[in-house]
Amino acid sequence: MSKTVKILILSDFIIISAFGFLNPIFALFLTDKIAGGTIETVGYATAFYWVAAVLVRLPLARRVDSTKSEKDDFYFMILGSILISLVPFLYIFSTQIWHIYLIQALYGLGYSLRLPGWYAMFSRHMRKGREGYEWSVNSMVAGLGSAITAALGGVLVGRLGFDVLFLFIGLLSVFGSIVLVFLYYILEPNHHV
Secondary structure, eight states: HHHHHHHHHHHHHHHHHHHHTTTTTHHHHHHSBTOOOOOOHHHHHHHHHHHHHHHHHHHHHHHTTTSSSSHHHHHHHHHHHHHHHHHHHHHOOOHHHHHHHHHHHHHHHHHHHHHHHHHHHHHHHHOTTTTHHHHHHHHHHHHHHHHHHHHHHHHHHHHOHHHHHHHHHHHHHHHHHHHHHHHHSOOOOOOOO
């Protein structure tokens, strides 16, 4: 695998694993800690994520594909990763359901900024004839990380509380975003951002 693909996989692993902690406890957080939080609002919160994601993803993907440079891929990926990293920190300060809806929309926007550039860069730097393998490695590594952290999420919130867990998720996500900065230094000269 190229260095670029390895860095992209590492970043994906860290960020997806970080948010894996959230999966088993998000509904509990909303219903127990947020004013107005109900089972129904858990569904609405998820819908806010997806509406924001859907509205932005395709236009952004067209923008990323419209240039030959990887500069826009890189900067959108970094911006999206930073927005994603803000989400757990914002949960710490949220008290109302409308806060959650806005945070979820930000989360969807962040992922939609991150993904098209990530996919484009990953696809460009794969070894020819090994595309299925390299996509599968990424999927396996991210899935394994998410499985492990999902199993630990409930345990950690039970012992440390929501705020400590959100802080941990946020710090891991920031680290996953910082990993992407290394792409700036290793991209081949003809692809240099």
